[in-house]
Amino acid sequence: MLQSPLSFTNGTPRPVRDVSFSLPANGFRAEVPAGPRLVMPGETVRVPVKVTPDAGIKPDDYQLTASASYQARLGENRVTDSVTVTVPHASLAAAYGNVGVTDAAHVAVGDLDGGGSSFRAEGLAEAGLKPGAGFSALGAQLTWPVTGSGQKDNVLASGQTIAVRGTGAKLVLAGTGTGTAKGTVVVRYADGSTSQAELGFPNWCCADPAQYGATTVATVMGKNTRAGAAYPTTPYRVFANSVPLTAGKEVVAVTLPSNTAMHVFAAGIG
Numbered sequence: 001m002l003q004s005p006l007s008f009t010n011g012t013p014r015p016v017r018d019v020s021f022s023l024p025a026n027g028f029r030a031e032v033p034a035g036p037r038l039v040m041p042g043e044t045v046r047v048p049v050k051v052t053p054d055a056g057i058k059p060d061d062y063q064l065t066a067s068a069s070y071q072a073r074l075g076e077n078r079v080t081d082s083v084t085v086t087v088p089h090a091s092l093a094a095a096y097g098n099v100g101v102t103d104a105a106h107v108a109v110g111d112l113d114g115g116g117s118s119f120r121a122e123g124l125a126e127a128g129l130k131p132g133a134g135f136s137a138l139g140a141q142l143t144w145p146v147t148g149s150g151q152k153d154n155v156l157a158s159g160q161t162i163a164v165r166g167t168g169a170k171l172v173l174a175g176t177g178t179g180t181a182k183g184t185v186v187v188r189y190a191d192g193s194t195s196q197a198e199l200g201f202p203n204w205c206c207a208d209p210a211q212y213g214a215t216t217v218a219t220v221m222g223k224n225t226r227a228g229a230a231y232p233t234t235p236y237r238v239f240a241n242s243v244p245l246t247a248g249k250e251v252v253a254v255t256l257p258s259n260t261a262m263h264v265f266a267a268g269i270g
Contacts, residue, residue, distance in 0.1 A: 101147035121148030123220035137240035140172035140270030157262040166269035183257020197243035
C-alpha cells in the first residue's frame with residue numbers, strides 16, 4: 001500500500017464548500033477520505049490517500065489524474081491535476097540485475113566492472129560475507145545475497161525504488177563502486193513524506209577506501225576474470241555507507257541514485 005497525499009487550495013475570494021477528492025486509475029485501488037465541508041480563501045487542505053497497486057503491476061512511476069470538486073457561489077466546480085505514484089520493487093533481490101560475485105566454477109558469467117571481472121566468492125566467505133548469511137555494518141543487520149554460482153546478486157543503481165521497511169536512525173547500504181559511484185538516495189516514509197542525502201561507494205580496488213565516508217565491510221585479495229583468478233596481491237573491497245532517517249517515521253521504500261557505477265548488494269536500517 002502506498003501513500004499519495006492530495007491537496008486543494010481555494011484560490012477564489014470566497015469560501016467554498018463540500019470539497020471532495022477522487023483518484024480513478026486503472027491498475028490501482030484508491031482509498032480517498034472525505035474532504036472538508038468548508039475551505040476559506042487562500043487555505044490549502046490535504047488528505048492522505050492510500051493507493052494499492054493491483055497484483056502483477058510492474059515497478060515504475062505512474063502518472064495518475066486526481067480531481068477535486070467543490071461548491072462555490074455559482075454552483076459546482078472541478079479542478080484536476082496529475083499525481084505520481086511509485087510502485088517499488090518488492091525487495092532488493094527483486095531488482096538484482098548484475099553478477100558481481102563468482103566462485104571458481106562460474107567465473108565466465110561474472111561482470112561487475114563491465115570487463116568480465118567479479119569478486120571471488122571464496123574470498124568473501126573467508127572475510128565474513130557468506131552466501132545468504134547475515135552480517136552487521138554501521139549498526140544495522142543486513143543479509144548478504146546468495147552468491148557465487150552465477151546468479152544475479154546486486155543492483156546496478158539506476159533510480160530504482162525498492163521496498164524497505166522499518167524505523168531507525170539511518171539507512172545502511174552495502175556495495176561497491178566501479179568508477180565514480182555516488183548520488184542522491186531518496187527515502188520514502190509511510191506518511192507520504194521523503195528525505196534525501198548523498199551516498200557513495202569507493203571504487204572496488206585501487207582507490208581510497210574511506211572516500212565518501214564509507215566503511216570497509218570485507219577485503220579480498222585478488223579477483224576473478226573470465227580466464228580465472230587474477231591479481232592475487234591487489235585488495236578488492238565491499239563497503240557500507242549510510243544516510244540519516246527522519247526521527248520517528250516509518251520507512252517504506254528507498255530510491256537509489258541514477259548511477260550504474262554503484263552496485264548495491266544489501267540494505268538495512270540501523
